Amino acid sequence: MTIARRELASFFAIPLGWVAIALYLFLTGGVFTLMILNPNTAATMRPFFAVSAWLMLPVIPAISMRLFSEEYRSGTIEPLLTSPVSDAAIAVGKYLGALGFMVLMLVPTLGHVGVLVWVSEPAPDAGPIVAGYASLVLLGMLYLSIGLFISSLTSNQTLAFLGTLFAILLLLLATTLGADRLPEAMRPLLYAAALTPRIADFAKGVIDTSHVVFFVTCSAWFVLLTIVVLQSRRWS
Amino acid sequence: MLSVQGVHKSFGSIRAVRGVSFEVRPGQVVGLLGPNGAGKTTTIRMITGFLPPDDGRVMIGELDVSRDSGEARARIGYLPESAPHYPEMKVREFIAHRAALFGVERRERKKAVEAAMDRCQVGTVASRRVGVLSKGFKQRVGLAAAIVHGPSVLVLDEPTNGLDPTQVREARSLIRDLAKDRTLLFSSHVLSEVERVCDRVVMIAGGEMRADGTPSELVERTSLTPLHVVECARSPDPMPILRKVDGVSEARLEPVSDEGWVRVRITPRAGQRDLRESISVAARGAGLAVRELTIERPSLERLFAELIERPGTLGGGA
Numbered sequence: 001m002t003i004a005r006r007e008l009a010s011f012f013a014i015p016l017g018w019v020a021i022a023l024y025l026f027l028t029g030g031v032f033t034l035m036i037l038n039p040n041t042a043a044t045m046r047p048f049f050a051v052s053a054w055l056m057l058p059v060i061p062a063i064s065m066r067l068f069s070e071e072y073r074s075g076t077i078e079p080l081l082t083s084p085v086s087d088a089a090i091a092v093g094k095y096l097g098a099l100g101f102m103v104l105m106l107v108p109t110l111g112h113v114g115v116l117v118w119v120s121e122p123a124p125d126a127g128p129i130v131a132g133y134a135s136l137v138l139l140g141m142l143y144l145s146i147g148l149f150i151s152s153l154t155s156n157q158t159l160a161f162l163g164t165l166f167a168i169l170l171l172l173l174a175t176t177l178g179a180d181r182l183p184e185a186m187r188p189l190l191y192a193a194a195l196t197p198r199i200a201d202f203a204k205g206v207i208d209t210s211h212v213v214f215f216v217t218c219s220a221w222f223v224l225l226t227i228v229v230l231q232s233r234r235w236s
Numbered sequence: 237m238l239s240v241q242g243v244h245k246s247f248g249s250i251r252a253v254r255g256v257s258f259e260v261r262p263g264q265v266v267g268l269l270g271p272n273g274a275g276k277t278t279t280i281r282m283i284t285g286f287l288p289p290d291d292g293r294v295m296i297g298e299l300d301v302s303r304d305s306g307e308a309r310a311r312i313g314y315l316p317e318s319a320p321h322y323p324e325m326k327v328r329e330f331i332a333h334r335a336a337l338f339g340v341e342r343r344e345r346k347k348a349v350e351a352a353m354d355r356c357q358v359g360t361v362a363s364r365r366v367g368v369l370s371k372g373f374k375q376r377v378g379l380a381a382a383i384v385h386g387p388s389v390l391v392l393d394e395p396t397n398g399l400d401p402t403q404v405r406e407a408r409s410l411i412r413d414l415a416k417d418r419t420l421l422f423s424s425h426v427l428s429e430v431e432r433v434c435d436r437v438v439m440i441a442g443g444e445m446r447a448d449g450t451p452s453e454l455v456e457r458t459s460l461t462p463l464h465v466v467e468c469a470r471s472p473d474p475m476p477i478l479r480k481v482d483g484v485s486e487a488r489l490e491p492v493s494d495e496g497w498v499r500v501r502i503t504p505r506a507g508q509r510d511l512r513e514s515i516s517v518a519a520r521g522a523g524l525a526v527r528e529l530t531i532e533r534p535s536l537e538r539l540f541a542e543l544i545e546r547p548g549t550l551g552g553g554a
Contacts, residue, residue, distance in 0.1 A: 083334070084337075
């Protein structure tokens with residue numbers, strides 16, 4: 001938890017953290033005002049969750065790019081890896097710190113929900129809203145774990161950002177547009193790894209346990225890969 | 237006690253460290269001396285568990301740094317070169333973070349942090365961000381962070397690199413103070429620093445150990461011949477007189493500021509260590525006035541330069 005706390009605090013001590021929050025809130029605020037606060041339309045947060053999921057594409061790599069890359073660049077990785085903390089604790093700590101920041105970034109958007117409930121008659125269904133937030137957190141968890149892994153591979157933050165963005169786009173494209181064009185043998189795997197149908201289920205207000213398990217397991221795999229990278233750096 | 241036992245490390249085809257072995261006893265300050273690229277940092281990284289040795293082992297007391305890595309690392313305080321830090325953190329916060337990483341109990345942490353800051357004299361900047369401090373202060377903060385958990389072994393990699401002369405003096409005095417109650421190993425390529433701070437010197441070059449001993453022991457054991465310095469009258473010409481002395485290999489004339497006087501540096505032949513009597517007798521016989529005749533022992537600096545170029549300079553002593 002020491003590492004998670006430091007990581008979380010560091011986002012608020014540098015401009016990047018505040019800029020990420022401000023941009024995210026500005027853009028989602030725009031979506032809320034223009035697409036949700038429309039008189040004579042159903043009270044729903046669906047457009048907000050749809051746009052938020054896309055906004056995570058640039059926002060999450062911006063959060064994750066510095067997790068290890070900055071430690072490598074500044075040399076702080078050396079005192080960190082020579083402390084009596086395990087590689088697993090370092091990777092998990094950094095991951096939790098970044099995840100905490102992402103969750104805190106979502107918290108102010110609860111204000112949108114409050115406004116919608118206040119101005120709507122009848123009030124919007126709670127189910128799709130809870131499921132929508134769950135989908136954002138789970139999607140963020142997966143993207144962050146990919147970003148953590150890629151950040152552990154390079155000391156260059158720009159490369160970590162672009163690498164994470166590219167990896168996520170590749171995952172999204174390969175499991176949607178690409179799946180139909182690839183050999184048949186690969187299709188079941190790609191369909192199983194597809195994110196968009198799972199997010200669509202959440203948008204309907206359904207929290208399917210299998211989707212939750214999918215996101216958590218995939219995230220855990222990338223965190224595990226990060227631990228392997230750290231160990232290979234130490235013992236190379 | 238720190239014990240480095242025949243460690244080797246290669247990076248691809250480059251053999252960075254080859255069979256380095258030495259010990260540092262409790263309370264001792266040992267300097268790891270070598271030119272840039274000698275293998276000092278790689279050796280230090282193996283000692284601190286950052287890199288594993290390909291062969292050999294490092295022991296901290298009874299703990300093997302590779303096998304009992306976590307426990308061994310908990311006993312080491314380490315300040316890497318250039319004192320890496322988190323610039324956005326405040327000094328007190330940074331040191332407390334290091335204390336937490338090293339498992340200092342929460343109830344004891346505040347006391348440990350204050351004690352480390354007090355020892356390294358960084359209390360005046362405790363509430364400032366590390367990133368805005370001067371290089372000297374950053375180095376002190378790094379030292380405070382390295383000792384906050386009360387390590388029995390302190391390892392400092394080039395701790396005075398890049399500091400101005402005043403900061404270097406302060407850092408040296410701090411290092412000596414920190415060494416009072418622990419084993420201390422520090423690397424440097426600055427010879428005068430090692431001579432001033434260390435009880436013992438381990439010289440390393442080309443990834444190999446070239447010498448190990450106290451500065452005076454190393455000078456004593458050297459096979460380098462001591463130079464003889466003769467200050468004598470300019471007339472009669474001292475050079476033919478001194479060159480004729482039995483055992484003299486080379487004589488070199490140097491001017492001095494006094495009118496009518498010169499200084500001659502004499503290098504004896506191999507195996508000849510003290511020619512003072514022969515020089516004195518020869519000068520008296522030739523009517524040459526001598527006002528000073530001294531032996532200039534080989535300095536650690538000369539020995540170091542020779543060891544880098546000619547590994548066998550220390551005879552069988554190393």
